[in-house]
Amino acid sequence: MKRLISIIIFSILSLSSFAQDNDPNMGIIPVPVSVKREKGAFKLDPETSILTDAPDHRAVLFLRDYLRKNGFANSIVDLNDVGRSPGTIKNAIFLRTKLKSELPAEGYEITVNNSQLTINGSGAGLFYGVQTFLQIIQLDTKRGYASVPCAYIKDEPRFAYRGMHLDVSRHFFPVDFIKKYLDVMAMYKLNNFHWHLTDDQGWRVEIKKYPKLTQIGSVRAQTKIGHYGGADSGLYDNTPYSGFYTQEEIKEIVDYADARYINVIPEIEMPAHSSAALAAYPVMSCDPSKKYAVGETWGSYDDVYCPTDTTFHMLAGILDEVMDMFPSHYIHIGGDECPKGEWQRNAFCQQLIKDSSLRDENGLQSYFIRHMERHINARGRAIIGWDEILEGGLAPGATVMSWRGEAGGIAAAQMQHNVIMTPGSGGLYFDHAQSASPDEPLSIGGNAPMSKTYAYEPVPAELDAAHQKYVIGVQANLWTEYIATPNKVEFMLLPRMLALSEVAWSRRDRKDYNEFSRLRVPHHLEMLEKKGYDFRVPEPLGVSDTTLKGGEFRFMLEAPVQDAKVYYTLDGNTPRETDQWYTIPMHVSVPQGRVITLQCVTITPGGKRSNVVKTVIDNR
Numbered sequence: 001m002k003r004l005i006s007i008i009i010f011s012i013l014s015l016s017s018f019a020q021d022n023d024p025n026m027g028i029i030p031v032p033v034s035v036k037r038e039k040g041a042f043k044l045d046p047e048t049s050i051l052t053d054a055p056d057h058r059a060v061l062f063l064r065d066y067l068r069k070n071g072f073a074n075s076i077v078d079l080n081d082v083g084r085s086p087g088t089i090k091n092a093i094f095l096r097t098k099l100k101s102e103l104p105a106e107g108y109e110i111t112v113n114n115s116q117l118t119i120n121g122s123g124a125g126l127f128y129g130v131q132t133f134l135q136i137i138q139l140d141t142k143r144g145y146a147s148v149p150c151a152y153i154k155d156e157p158r159f160a161y162r163g164m165h166l167d168v169s170r171h172f173f174p175v176d177f178i179k180k181y182l183d184v185m186a187m188y189k190l191n192n193f194h195w196h197l198t199d200d201q202g203w204r205v206e207i208k209k210y211p212k213l214t215q216i217g218s219v220r221a222q223t224k225i226g227h228y229g230g231a232d233s234g235l236y237d238n239t240p241y242s243g244f245y246t247q248e249e250i251k252e253i254v255d256y257a258d259a260r261y262i263n264v265i266p267e268i269e270m271p272a273h274s275s276a277a278l279a280a281y282p283v284m285s286c287d288p289s290k291k292y293a294v295g296e297t298w299g300s301y302d303d304v305y306c307p308t309d310t311t312f313h314m315l316a317g318i319l320d321e322v323m324d325m326f327p328s329h330y331i332h333i334g335g336d337e338c339p340k341g342e343w344q345r346n347a348f349c350q351q352l353i354k355d356s357s358l359r360d361e362n363g364l365q366s367y368f369i370r371h372m373e374r375h376i377n378a379r380g381r382a383i384i385g386w387d388e389i390l391e392g393g394l395a396p397g398a399t400v401m402s403w404r405g406e407a408g409g410i411a412a413a414q415m416q417h418n419v420i421m422t423p424g425s426g427g428l429y430f431d432h433a434q435s436a437s438p439d440e441p442l443s444i445g446g447n448a449p450m451s452k453t454y455a456y457e458p459v460p461a462e463l464d465a466a467h468q469k470y471v472i473g474v475q476a477n478l479w480t481e482y483i484a485t486p487n488k489v490e491f492m493l494l495p496r497m498l499a500l501s502e503v504a505w506s507r508r509d510r511k512d513y514n515e516f517s518r519l520r521v522p523h524h525l526e527m528l529e530k531k532g533y534d535f536r537v538p539e540p541l542g543v544s545d546t547t548l549k550g551g552e553f554r555f556m557l558e559a560p561v562q563d564a565k566v567y568y569t570l571d572g573n574t575p576r577e578t579d580q581w582y583t584i585p586m587h588v589s590v591p592q593g594r595v596i597t598l599q600c601v602t603i604t605p606g607g608k609r610s611n612v613v614k615t616v617i618d619n620r
Helices: 015-021 058-069 124-136 175-187 247-258 275-280 309-325 341-345 347-355 361-378 407-414 450-455 486-493 496-505 513-530
Strands: 034-044 049-052 076-078 092-096 108-112 116-120 138-140 145-155 161-167 192-196 263-270 330-334 382-386 399-402 419-421 471-476 546-549 552-555 565-569 586-589 595-603 613-618
Touching: 034 108, 034 116, 049 058, 058 092, 058 124, 092 124, 108 124, 116 124, 124 145, 124 175, 161 175, 161 496, 175 192, 175 247, 175 486, 192 471, 247 263, 247 309, 263 309, 309 330, 309 361, 330 361, 341 347, 341 361, 347 361, 361 382, 399 407, 407 419, 450 496, 450 513, 471 496, 486 496, 496 513
Parallel strands: 049 076, 049 092, 092 116, 161 192, 161 471, 192 263, 263 330, 330 382, 382 399, 399 419, 419 471, 546 613
Antiparallel strands: 034 145, 108 116, 108 145, 138 145, 552 586, 565 595, 595 613
16 A cells, blocks of 8 residues: 655754854854854863953953852952963953953954953943853853853944833833843843833833822723734723832842943833823823823823923923933933824914914924923933924934834934834834734734844935934834733744844844854754743744645754754644654655645743644645
């Protein structure tokens, strides 16, 4: 009898060793400017000396703490106290900030030979050199030593601004999780944490001058269940939801970020997305007699601050406390999705438009933003706003965050304003689904796989050379309407954030998605799992959801996570740990007139699972 399927065994494929041996970039993410591998390795053991010319440097303290957590008690020695030439010291790690030749801002270089390991860099550069060192070190804590491959690495970032955003208004996340979020940003050299603290659905930052903002504005009566539209559009959980950060907690997080060279940018939304604030203080609205409520569903609301002296005075007081907590040069004031209906119906607003010779309500929005910008500028700070702040004329010193595509960023750059690119269309909205599979968890919609994020180019082709310099960086945004737990935040964040880091840091000519996804990401996902992070497990490499016509196909599969296993079935059942484990290339032969489905799943060492991939092989 002719078998329905025959699987022919070829040579065994060792995926992890294949990736390591063929990786020209030593597994480093984001990929450095240059990597030159050498033979041999440096061995770190209890006798290794760690010497530095800056014992109190944040990078030195970070490395010391890392080594101690992993069982290495090597002390830090001040190079100024060493009486002999550093070149004569063997089995030593050097961390240097005082350099003979200048490195670019945030740049670093690492030299590893059999007897010495040197990391050079000043300020954040030394810290980023340490982060790269921690990616290439191979720990053997049971034997009490570690090794680092011999190499010369030189690196610097492409963009000065490398951002990651988190919305804590729709769903609130505890202090310890915010620190964990900052930790993974630091690992991948992202340096700006955009913290979305206020919106219609909740006010999350303590303002002592106006306590009702958290007493009332941080609490919503209930929360929308399921998607904004569709069959479940009228469902709510009937459960109060609350949470906010005290000023002491804010300062704790800011200090934690600073130790990792991450700047925390607070966002206080205005003039729209203000329902939570108006529920607490309706006097800032255009109709103080109206009863306002903290938003219970998603989307935008018609509520908006009224541009009165009272509103400006109160917002100035709020921003003063915010600026006391956040040393960031930038303060984000939102400015997006501003409804104009309340202003159109309000006599005061209409008279203000006339008296101030404003064109219309768009001009009034610009008037509002300019007023708040002057107050922020008086404190030595600058504003960032979403690209709607272009409507009615851009405030003089504003930086534009372009989210509705790239048009706003292009226009702002051509007006010689700094721009941060963050378009949802570019795979930079991490609340979008990570594939078209129906097995993806509930999300706002869209489809932003890691490959799309990786492919994004922040400098639009429409900008000439004179205006390209105004694109100072790139950011991805994580809105949390449909993300209620820390685990889901991590699932939506990773591994896409790894792609973002390479977009933000690495030179265009050093990027290669195939090499990134096959040779480097698998190791990093294994490492992140060991560190306790959740993530979306990629589907097995070498197979996809598709239909193949014909009867003879050879499959070469790869696990997208190091040490993970690929399980498969050919019998129509969903693959699981009890099924066939892929270890060798296979040839599937389907007789004429028959159809079979190859189903595959990735399962990590920690038990995380990918979506199931179904490849239909149709030989009819």
